[in-house]
Every structure is written in C-alpha cells, then in structure tokens.
Amino acid sequence: MNSALPPPPQPALASPVPSPCVSLCKMNRDTGYCEGCLRTIEEIVAWANASDDYKRAVWAQLRQREQTIDFD
Numbered sequence: 001m002n003s004a005l006p007p008p009p010q011p012a013l014a015s016p017v018p019s020p021c022v023s024l025c026k027m028n029r030d031t032g033y034c035e036g037c038l039r040t041i042e043e044i045v046a047w048a049n050a051s052d053d054y055k056r057a058v059w060a061q062l063r064q065r066e067q068t069i070d071f072d
Helices: 041-047 052-068
Strands: none
C-alpha cells in the first residue's frame, strides 16, 4: 500500500469540500479501497454529485481508515 494521506486543509470546513484524490488510482483487492485516496469505488463514483455533508462524512471515514490500514 501507499503511505498515509497528507493532512488536508480542514476539508470539513471547506466549501466546496475538496476531493481526496491524489491521482494514484488503483483499487486494492484486499481492502476495496483506492490505494491513493482510500475511498471505495462507490464513494469515488458518487463524489461528483454528492452533497458537502456526504463528502465530509467520507473524509471522516478516510481518517478512520488511515488508522486501520497497514502501509508497507
């Protein structure tokens, strides 16, 4: 896996909420997460039309996922 995501500039406070994409798009078969941004394919597909509340919830999930992923 890739290294941890860099800390974003408070995406929960930003409007519009920035994408966590880091242009390293590769889905991990074991976790189901993108190795670049840690989103699921469903989250990636929904992002463009999602509300800011949804995006903030995804960002919160990403921070939790960072704590559970073993980055080699």
